[in-house]
Amino acid sequence: MERTLSIVKPDGVGANLIGEVLRRFEENGISVVALRMIHLSKKQAEGFYHVHRERPFFGSLTDFMSSGPCVVMVLEGEEAISRVRAIMGATNPEEADPGTIRKDFASGIEKNIVHGSDSPESAAYEIGYFFNQLEINSR
Numbered sequence: 756m757e758r759t760l761s762i763v764k765p766d767g768v769g770a771n772l773i774g775e776v777l778r779r780f781e782e783n784g785i786s787v788v789a790l791r792m793i794h795l796s797k798k799q800a801e802g803f804y805h806v807h808r809e810r811p812f813f814g815s816l817t818d819f820m821s822s823g824p825c826v827v828m829v830l831e832g833e834e835a836i837s838r839v840r841a842i843m844g845a846t847n848p849e850e851a852d853p854g855t856i857r858k859d860f861a862s863g864i865e866k867n868i869v870h871g872s873d874s875p876e877s878a879a880y881e882i883g884y885f886f887n888q889l890e891i892n893s894r
């Protein structure tokens with residue numbers, strides 16, 4: 756079993772896509788083991804995305820991520836990190852496969868509806884950024 760951190764971003768929450776995103780994970784055998792809605796401050800968004808702090812899009816990304824509420828969740832399943840990324844599709848929706856969340860709903864490379872951890876190391880950091888052990892309910 757593997758855990759990963761996913762976020763329905765402010766554009767996904769604003770478009771009433773919380774249920775759609777959860778449905779796509781759950782129908783693929785990925786279980787939700789922790790979940791919360793949170794409106795990130797700019798500083799909290801910067802802390803979450805600190806690995807991207809040197810990137811030219813960092814300011815815009817953290818403005819966007821603090822522009823409205825998000826749904827943050829811990830997902831669990833066999834190879835959850837890679838499977839969640841496959842369900843989401845490529846970061847740039849123009850490059851995403853048909854039937855993926857980003858292909859179906861994302862408006863651009865930044866406002867791409869959903870986030871998922873990209874490695875075990877980032878999953879550990881990202882899960883710990885939002886949840887403590889007592890809040891994660893393994894099946």
Ligand code: CMP
Pocket residue numbers: 807812816846864865866867869870871
């Ligand atoms: P995410 O999977 O959350 O990881 C980092 C985020 O930065 C990414 O999704 C996009 O929202 C954003 N991002 C990545 N690359 C770019 C880019 N070239 N321009 C703007 N935003 C980007």
